[in-house]
Amino acid sequence: MAGNNRRSIFRRRKAGLTDYRRRLKLLRGQKPRAVVRVSNTRTTCQLVMWAADGDLVSVSVTGSDLVKK
DSSP: OOOOOOOOOOHHHHTTOOOHHHHHHHHHSSSOEEEEEEOSSOEEEEEEEOOTTSOEEEEEEEGGGSSOO
């Protein structure tokens, strides 16, 4: 019996949110990438470098650090 020969695609690829070929090119480059994380109350911006054993965060700043005092 022949089984189903379909290959499922990633959810973010199907939704058009992530181009994985371009993402891998960015990750393998030697430049740090800016990652912005937004929650209900805070915004965090990080400069992240790729490493084989895991990503390294070189700088991290939250929105409360940027507020004038």
